[in-house]
Amino acid sequence: MTVSDEGLDTQVVIVGGGPVGLITALLLARWGVRTKVLERRTAPSPLPRARALTARSMEVLRSLGLEERVRAVALPVEVTGRHYYFGRSLTDPDFRRLARSRASRQTEASAVPPAICTQDRLEPVLRTAVRGTPAITLLTGVEVTAVTRHGDSVEVGYRPVGSGPAxxxxxxxxxxxxxxxxxxxxxxxxxxxxxxEASHNLNILFEAELNPLLEDRRSAIYFLDSGEVHGYVMPGDGGRRWLFNQILDGPYRPGADDTDRCADAVRRIIGAGGPAVTVVDRQRWTGVSRLAERFGAGRVLLVGDAAHVVTPFSGIGLNLGVQDACNAAWKLAGAVGGWGGPALVETYGPERRAVAAWTIDEDRETMRAARPADPAQGAGTGPASNDQAGLGRWSAWYGRMLERRNDQGLVFGYHYDSTAVLPDGTPPPRGDDPFGEYVPTGRPGHRAPHTMVEPASGARLPVADLFGPWFTVLAADAAPLGPCEALHGASGLPPLRVHQVTSADPGTDWTELYGIAKDGAVLVRPDGHTAARYHSLPADFAAVLRRDLRRLTDPPQGAQR
Structure with a gap:
């Protein structure tokens, strides 16, 4: 039975139509939830902004049927390379390159590779998908004026930007x-x-024929320190368009409205004899890490930068927001659809805030490394050995990246602890480096680990392709499932799919990976995290599953762990 829509013109209002807001709407639409998205901008930002999409974010886009569309507009490896570059300029003969995390480890963690897709390219893909989804209404060019909470609803006031009727x-x-x-x-x-302490920056979007300079030094990011100007350059469109982020703590600080000085700053980090530079756009911004004290209040949830802010140095901000959306969407769908109680939505904040807090701690450590310990080093006057190596003020940053080229633990290794998870009494796995080392586990609360499986249909596929807008039972060959498939569509229960699977690759055993016996099973949440683990199934598993689904989706209010 669904919640009454009487007096409502939509089921969920989303304030903000950037990538996180649009992905939230698309995820809710998979459940049939009607949403209205209110966005101030009429067109996507022309600046690239966020650009790194982790494998976890690409898994979400894959589940929405958008993976290939995103990859079609993403920057290919031939453009970005798999390295970080350090030098005085793009033409520095003493440059250094540092390899990124190894592809083999990524393949073990997910079947879906990460991508470099700038926000100005990602947003149009998302907007097109949203406009092709009947359950979503996207209103652009409107500004929100008020948010009023009522007992069983939320009223959002808005008007056209500038002027217009309320x-x-x-x-x-x-x-x-x-x-x-x-x-x-x-x-x-x-x-x-x-x-x-904040980092003050100037984004300069420019056009120049740089590719001929970079044949032997292709990289994802170029960290540069000319002595007076320092920052980093990133590929924009794979051709002539690039983004230079200048860190404004050196002696040469152009104003955002001074096109000539912005172009000169770019020429200084390109190096002598470089090509002509045309400034396309620029924007000043301040890099800080901050965390909201709460991720919502009653019937209002905060996602993305509204809940947490990290600097671009971490490359994880947009990805945090995508996982917020993935966590919030199924819980809101449960509340709207009538199979989730009020306390289910309340688990969103504790689950996601803990992950954001860890990420912000790591981001702040990264920022400390990016700032010179001695203010005198801010102008590239560091030790001679570093300067000769082309590192300049980036020496501490280079050292940190040597230690932390791999962030698999941060991307895949976080877990949830709330009433939306049924613990089985086992401790979380411990690695030597929680940030860099990902230890796959089927323990409740963790992301269901990647493995290739064959369901009864015989089609070999990544296990994550079995997950969707439903709870999923993954059962071993000998598991006595009983009539649990009949629970799908049962009154008061969430949608459910049941799969009896075998390992698809020689030498692998998915039951060992998930920590269950040959007659066991796991229950996976719609966001791909394990909800419950059954080492061996009881004969009355259908009754146990019915009970656990209710415990997970309708816990008593105030029962948060």
């Missing part, structure tokens, strides 16, 4: 995806943590 939308829930300066968060009175 409008409003009333929904069961509201998702705030309106960025670091979130109006919704402020309206709720939710405070952000105090930032550490």
């Amino acid at each position: 409008l409003s939308s009333r929904a069961s829930y509201c998702v705030a995806a309106d960025g670091a300066h979130s109006l919704v968060r402020d309206a709720l009175g939710i405070r952000m943590s105090e930032p550490e």
Whole structure:
């Protein structure tokens, strides 16, 4: 039985139509949830902004049927390379390159490779998908003016940007995806943590024929320190367009409105004899890491930068938001669809805030390495040995990256602990480096680990392809499943799919990976995290499964662990 829509013009209002807001809407639409997205901008930002999509984010896009569309506009490896570059300029003869994380480890963790897709290329793909989805209404060129919470609904006031009639939308829930300066968060009175020392930056989007200079030094990011100008250059469109992020703590600081000095700053980090430079756009910004004290209030949830802000140095900000969306969507669908109780939505905040807090800690450590310990080194006057190596002010950053080229633990290794997980009494696996080392496990709360399987249909596929807008039972060959498939569509229960699978690759055993016996099973949540683990199934497993689904989706309020 669904929740009454009486008096509502939609079921969920999403404030903010950037990548995280659009992905939230698309995930909700898979459950049939009607959403209205309110976005101030009429067109995607022309600046590349975020660009790194981890394998986890690409898994979400794959589940939405968008993986190939995103890869079609992403930058190919031939353009970005698999290295980080350090030098005085792009033409420095003493440059250094540092290899990124090994592809073999990535393949073990996921069947879906990461991608470099700049935000100005990603957003049009998402907007097209949203506009082709009947359950989603996307309104652009509107600004939110007020958010009012009622007992069983949320009213969001908005109007056309600049001037126009006051409008409003009333929904069961509201998702705030309106960025670091979130109006919704402020309206709720939710405070952000105090930032550490900020990094002041100037993004300069420019066009230049750089590829002929880079044949033997192709890299994903170029960290540069000319002495007066320092920052990093990233490929924009794979051709003539590039983005230079200048860190404004050196002696040469062009104003954002000074096109000539911006172009000169770019020429200084390209090096002598470089090509002509045309500045396309520029924007000043401040890099800080901050965390909201709460990720929501009642029927309003915060996702993405509205909930947490990390610097681009971590390359993880957008990805955090994508996983917020993945976590929130199925819980909101349960509340709207009537199979999830109010306490299910309340698990969103504790689960995601713990992950964001860890990420911000790591981001701040990275930022400390990116700043010179001695202010005198800010102008590239570091030790001679570093300068001769082309490192300059990036010497500490280079050392940190030598230690932490791999971030598999941060991307795949986090886990949840709430009433939306049924613990089995086992401790989490411990590695020597939680940030870099990912230890696959089927323990409840963790991401269900990647493996290739063959269901009864006989089609070999990654296990994650079996997950979707439903709970999934993965059972071993000898598991006595009984009539549990009949629970799909049962009143008051979430959608359910049951798969009896075998390992598809020689020498692998998925039951060992997941920590169950040959007659065991695991229950996987719609976001791909293990909800419960059954080492061996009881004869009355259908009854046990019915009970556990209710415990997971309708826990008593106030019962959060």
